[in-house]
Amino acid sequence: MIIGLDFDGTINNMLETWIDWLNQRHGTTVKIEDVVEWELTKVFPTVSKKDLFAPLSDPDYWSAVTFKPNAVKVIKKLIDEGHEIYIVTSSHYRTLPPKIDKCLLAYLPFIKKENIIITYNKALINCDVLLDDAEHNLINFKGIKVLFDAPYNKKSTVADFRIASWEDFYELITELKIVGIGESNDK
Numbered sequence: 001m002i003i004g005l006d007f008d009g010t011i012n013n014m015l016e017t018w019i020d021w022l023n024q025r026h027g028t029t030v031k032i033e034d035v036v037e038w039e040l041t042k043v044f045p046t047v048s049k050k051d052l053f054a055p056l057s058d059p060d061y062w063s064a065v066t067f068k069p070n071a072v073k074v075i076k077k078l079i080d081e082g083h084e085i086y087i088v089t090s091s092h093y094r095t096l097p098p099k100i101d102k103c104l105l106a107y108l109p110f111i112k113k114e115n116i117i118i119t120y121n122k123a124l125i126n127c128d129v130l131l132d133d134a135e136h137n138l139i140n141f142k143g144i145k146v147l148f149d150a151p152y153n154k155k156s157t158v159a160d161f162r163i164a165s166w167e168d169f170y171e172l173i174t175e176l177k178i179v180g181i182g183e184s185n186d187k
Contacts, residue, residue, distance in 0.1 A: 001173065001182030003078065004117075004127035006137065007089040007104060010068070010148045011075070017065045021055045022047060035152050038134060056095040062102035072107055074166040078173060079110060083182075088117045088125050090137065128182035131169060135159070144181065146172065 008014040018040075019030050026047050034043050044052055055061040079085050087108070091099060096118065104116065122130060123140035131146045132138055135156035138145040146169065147159035163169045176182070 001129065001177060002084045002086070002127045003173065004086045004088040004122070004125050004130040004143075005075065006122075006130075006132035006134070006148070007087050007099075008091075009133040009150060010131055011071045011087070011108075012103065013066045013068060015150075017061065018055055021061055021064070022052065026051065033151050035150075036154070037152050038136070053092075056092070057098065059098040059102050062098040063106075065103050067107055068166055070166040074170045075108065076110055077170065083173070084115075085111065086115045086117055086125070086127060087111055088119065088122055088127075088130065088132075090120050090122065091118055129173070129176065131163075144176065 005011060015035065016032050019032060019035070022028060022044060023030060026044070028044060028046070030043050041047075041049060041052060075085060087104065089099075089104075100116065105111070105113075117125060119125065122132065122137040123142070125141070127143050129144045129146060130138060130141045131148060133148040133150045133153060135147065135153050135158045138147060138158050144161070145159045146161045146163060147153055147156055148169075149162055149164045161172055163172060
């Protein structure tokens, strides 16, 4: 099966780290639960847009980003089982070097560099399954849409499936495999 995995907020805890980073530097007290919609500027109204996005270009920030429980283990297991895994991320070009070097490849060294796709339009990706935490990335995707649960996507109805953990995702992929999804793409 060909599986596309969003990186930020799905594999890693980028948002939690970002919020902590901004709180420490700007004296704010925002919590992850406060982010109930995609626009982060609304929960940090006193922080300039420049300061809000500054961490994303900082290698120290990306070194501090943690991963969702069992994400690395499940991704490795899916690869070992023969699934073709692509990391599909939407990023500004200035954030890419620290994000990829200090975070993605540091924790997922088994991901081939040619399997990292950077795009703002994830609907163009030809995968059997796309896992993402942002509903706007799933809207026009033509394969199976899986939404990783987050406070800002609670009202979303665009996904075929919603999961709360990497264990849930592994179980879903196993079930889809049983019913024959992606059979023609298996190695």
